[in-house]
Structures are given as C-alpha cells and as structure tokens.
Amino acid sequence: MTLPLRIAVVGAGPAGIYAADILTSKDPESRVDIFDRMPTPYGLIRYGVAPDHPRIKQIIVALHRVLENERIRFIGNVHIGVDLKVDELRQFYDAVIFATGAERDRSLQIPGEDLSRSHGAAEFVSFYDSHPDREQTWDLTETRSVAVIGVGNVGLDVARMLARTADELLYTDIPPHVYEVLANSAVTDVHMFARRGPAQAKFTPVELRELDHSPNVQVLVAPEGMEFDAESQGSLSRSKSLRMVVDLLSEWAMRDPETGPQRRIHIHFLERPTEIRGENGAVVGLRTERQELVGDGTVRGTGEFSDWDVQAVYRAVGYRSEAIEDLPFDTRRLVLPNDGGRVLDLDGNPLPGLYATGWVKRGPVGLIGHTKSDAAETVANLLVDAPDLPRAPQRDPAAIDALLASKSLTVTDFAGWDRLDAHEIAAGRPHSRARVKVSSRAEMTEVASASR
Ligand SMILES: Cc1cc2nc3c(=O)[nH]c(=O)nc-3n(C[C@H](O)[C@H](O)[C@H](O)COP(=O)(O)OP(=O)(O)OC[C@H]3O[C@@H](n4cnc5c(N)ncnc54)[C@H](O)[C@@H]3O)c2cc1C
Structure with a gap:
C-alpha cells in the first residue's frame, strides 16, 4: 500500500496556496504544510x-478559504534555507514545491543607480505596503519632480502612489507612518519613461485608466513619443487590449495641461534612460536618449539626448527571484531552473521530489490569476511522479513541529493569522478603514501568538 503524500510548499503567496488547494483536491489523501518566512x-x-487596490486584495478571501482546509497547515515565520535547510525539510516531506516568488528589484545597469534617492520600485512598494523587514522611513520632502523608469503595471502603481494625495489614500490599509510621508510629499510632477513605443507598453487597460481617476492628478502623454512601426500596427490589429491602451494614450497625448490638479503624471515614450545624474551623492537629474522604432518593434538610439530635472528616480524595470540555499538557480533568467515545474539541476536533469510554481518558476510576469494555471501544471507533474517518489522517513506532523520548537523559532499558524487579521481590522474600525496594517515583525508575532 502506498503511503498518502506529505508535501511541503515553501511560500504562502497565491502560487503556493493554489498549489496546496489543487493538490488536496486532486489527491484527497494528501497533506500539505505551507511554510512562509513572513508571519x-x-x-x-x-x-x-x-x-x-482593495478589490484585488479581496482575493485573500478565497485564499483564506483554502487555508481553512484541515489537510493544509500554514507554518509562518520560518525562512527555508536559513531557519530550516532544504535537506532538513526533506526528512519530513515526500516532495517540496517552491513558490517563493520574486521580491527584489532587477538592476537597470546605468551609471548613477546607486545614488541616494535612486530607488528600486520594490523598495518603495515594500515601504508603502509596510513590509516589516524593509525601510520604515521615506523622504519625499525634497522631491518635486521624480522619474519612474519602466512602463508596466508596477511602474503605474509607483507613479499613482507618488501622485495621489495622502488624504485620497486614507481609506486604505496604510499605517500612520506611511500616511505622514505621503502627506508631507513635495512631489508635483511624475515623469514615466519608456524605451520603446506605446504599442510595446506592458500596461493593462484597467490599470492605465485608473491613473486618471484622481481629481488631483492630470495625466499627460508627450505627443512626440506616439510613434508606431509595422510591428506596432500588427500588434494593434491582433490585440483588443492593446488597442484600448493606445486609444487612451492617444487621447491623453492631445490634452492641454490644466491648472486645477495639484499634480501631473507625464508619460514619455521612446526615451531610453542612459544616466542618473548626481551631485553630492544624490540624484539631481536623468539623461535619456531619444529612440526610434526600426520596424520590428525594437528601437535604436538617435544620438539625441535630453536632461530631465528630477530629484529622485524610481526604477520599475522588473522584480527578480532570489536563489534558495542548496538549490540550483538560473542566474540568467533569475528563476529556479525547471521543466513544467520539475526542478532541474544545472545540467538539465530533474531533481526528484523538488518542484517550483509561480513567479520563481516562470519569472515575475503575470497577474495573480496566472499563478493558478501555473500551480495546476506543477501539481499535475508531481502527481505523475508521485508513485515513484521515495517516502520521507519522518511522517508524523508533530515531528516537524518538534524540530521547529527545538530551534526556538517563533512560529505562527493559521489561527495566529486570524488573530492578527482581526487585530488589524479592529485598528481600522474607529477610522472607517478596512484595516490598519501592523508593520513590526515583533508586534506581528506577538499578536499572532497572543492567546496560545
Ligand atoms: C508591485 C506589484 C503590484 C502587483 N499588483 C497586482 C495587481 O494589482 N493585481 C494582480 O493580479 N497582480 C498583481 N501583482 C502580481 C502578483 O503579485 C503576482 O502575480 C503574485 O503575487 C505571484 O505569486 P507568487 O506566489 O509566485 O509569489 P509571491 O506573492 O511573491 O509569494 C511568495 C511567498 O514566498 C515567501 N518566501 C520567499 N522566500 C521564502 C523562503 N526562502 N522561505 C519561506 N518563504 C519564502 C514570501 O514571503 C512570499 O510570501 C503585483 C505584483 C507587484 C510586484
């Protein structure tokens, strides 16, 4: 008789939770423990x-339902590779699915990237989303004009968060220290730069339109960048969503600046940043080179340079995954090397019992919904392999708990998350806000473990 599967998922983001859900519904005998380094x-x-984006955040309601399944356990505040090695984990589980996502910024590789007030988008996002391990302070008092490099949805988020007034964001879950920073912001102009043309932008129509929703912000598009080559025309004829994006951009390119709104977002296409300029170690400008489309959607430099008077630069050119200790890592694509979710060694051979899903599997592109189909593929391959996977020696769920306890780790569980969730919601109630986030790890674990 084959023993029921015991699986560890590393990462309790959407990819990991969907993988646990699909696995336990396809194989009702299986048991899954989901680890996360966050509490x-x-x-x-x-x-x-x-x-x-409270509507998107509501996806957690469905994910919460998955975690209520008694065959799935959440084990938080355990950093795999650091607190617990992958080899240790494998003593307790027949297979491990890595769903560790991507949390860091890719580099832009231009001079000046290391200057003060040159920020990766992920740093700013972690600040306004109050990640307990990242910057808790930010200074927008000396930045009147800022550059945002990159025209994907993360660039849109950063530009919108810089442009909206703090009071417009008061209904959200931002904690008081984030509100204070935004309330004291000197920003009046946000310039977004794209190396290629409007038909190559990676915006989605809903997110782009949202940029223009605030009465305090006017969105303007520099008309000289609204160029299209043969490939652009082809892409436009194939994609309705792209046509919606380009129609909106064209409408904004015909606007005249208004005096009413306090802030402006300017979108510049066909401008490639070549240097972040600094003085006394801090950003004082951005140099870009004008590009032209060559016919196949790619661009070449024209040799015409412009200097932009900005006091800060936000680089939104993509997130990157990080290597996990003792596992192979594809340093070119910045993912766990894998074939359909089966983790491969650096020679391309499958490493039995190790799987990947989500952004660490396919790179940091795609919306939350895409991680579901990802998880379905990985789990299907795991279940094909399952009969041949050697069973882990330690099968009692209490055994892993004992090991974690012996390491003196402050582990959080699903009931603890519910306590923290209730605490944050209660903190928001007197101010008619959905919640106010706790942003210190010590306080998070304290609240989560409160009545144990
Ligand atoms: C700024 C930004 C805004 C976005 N906005 C939207 C949006 O509005 N709508 C939308 O649909 N999508 C949005 N996305 C995309 C969406 O967030 C991703 O598609 C999705 O989160 C990827 O899921 P994942 O589970 O692979 O990774 P993640 O969500 O990153 O989850 C990975 C988890 O693994 C944990 N982890 C990492 N390493 C370890 C380790 N060694 N040990 C233990 N745990 C570990 C992390 O703590 C994390 O909880 C946005 C992405 C970004 C970056």
Missing part, C-alpha cells in the same frame, strides 16, 4: 499589491 500568508497580495 503572515498571501505574499505579494499583502506586500506588493497597492493599498488603493
């Missing part, structure tokens, strides 16, 4: 999605 579940839904 809380939900990954970038909690620490990436912008505070003014």
